[in-house]
Amino acid sequence: MKKVLMLGTGGTIASGKSDSGLVPILTSHELVAQVPEISSLCDVDCVQLFSIDSTNITPSHWLQVASAIRENYDRYDGFVIAHGTDTMAYTAAALSYLIQFSPKPIILTGAQKPILFENTDSKTNLADAFRVAVSDLRGVMIVFNGRVILGTRARKTRTTSFQAFSSINYPLLAVVQNGFLMEYIRPMCHEKPTFYDTLNPRVGLMKMIPGADCGLLSYLIAHNDAVIIESYGVGGLPSYQGSGFFDVIRNAIGNGKTIVMTTQVQNEGSNLAVYDVGFHLKNHLQLLEAYDMTTESALAKLMWILGMSTDSKQIRKLFCTPIAHDLLHLKEGPQ
Structure with missing residues (x-):
């Protein structure tokens, strides 16, 4: 029988009632x-690992989760992370x-209703997560409400419905129905993982609105090493x-900062x-473009x-290199 390591981090799935609302209480x-x-x-x-509302997650928590998996990687066949949505x-x-x-499979799951509540989605999501964790699927995935979503392509698209997550600009990897896993896409097999243990959290995000003041962008640039701009449609300012x-x-950019342009529109990506x-x-200022990447992946990738690296050419090369299928519609080569 395969061995799976379950990592607890808190979230709704582990929460109970308090005088001020739901708080994580279960291990x-x-x-x-x-x-x-x-x-x-x-x-x-x-x-x-910790027990917090996922609103309080920071990049240091991501490093802690990755470190726990790295330390135990050779001892287990798969990993399940219970996490807030x-x-x-x-x-x-x-x-x-x-x-x-x-x-090996590294699965994140959670719930829209705590496991101690009636009519919860927690038990099904947990069971499905373990089914995928003992399967031949590999890499980082979210398993939620029967959907198996690639880690670089997931987004929370509903606040309360059980179908909380969608796969953005990429097909589902698999589905779990009535306890059976049906695989659609199996990622390429590799012999061993490559681990990293450093992130730079100094990445800002600005969402464009009509009449936005460029002073806000200046402020974000001054306080970060990189800024992602979520613009309209296929992109522009x-x-x-x-x-x-x-x-x-x-x-x-002249002062060594990294600027990335993406779109507020969920599907189909940008094209400056x-x-x-x-x-x-794109052509005169040489900023980076996220294309069909999710904002979540663009932000994490920049960190x-x-x-x-702080070298602009290396930053561009790495950002434009597809990793874990985060980027498909690339319209430029690394420069």
Whole structure:
């Protein structure tokens, strides 16, 4: 029988009622005990890394999870991480860069209702997660409401419904129905993983709104080593006289800062070459473009890259290199 390590981090799945709302109270041991069928799937060991609402997750927690998997990698056939849903997609993306080419499954799951509540989705999600953890699938994945989603492609798209996560610009890897795993896509097999242990959290994010002041972008640039701009549609920035965005970005890149353009639109990605408001950004200012990457993956990837290098050419090369299928519609080569 295969061995799986269960890592507890808190989240809704482990929460109970308090006078001020839900708070995590259950350990990973207690979660597994609530789902007896798991013992028929595999041998399980449990470790409680921390117990927090996932709103409080930081990059240091991602490093802690990755470190726990690295320390125990050779002892187990798979890993299940019980995690809050609100930042699960960010954690899945971060782990996809911190643990690359894993020949073993690394599964994140959670719930929209605590495991102690009636009509909870927790027990099904946990059981499904362990089914995938003992399968031949590999790499970082989210298993939720019967869907198996690649870690770099997941996004929380519903706040309360059980179908909380969607796969963005990439097919589902598999589904779990009535206890049976049906695989659609099996990632390429690798002999051993590559682990990383450094992140640079100095990455900011600005969402464009009509009439936005370029001073906000200047502030974010001053306090970060990289900034992601979520623009409209296929991408672009205001170019009317006095808007100031082009000058701010030109100065930032000249001072060694990294600027990435992505889109607020969930599906199909960016293409700065389409409109004049994007063409000059791409061709004259040489900022980076996220294309069909999720914002969660773009952010985590930048933190991973900047943790290793401050060289602009190396940053561009790594950002434009697809990792764990995070980037498909690449319209430029590494420069």
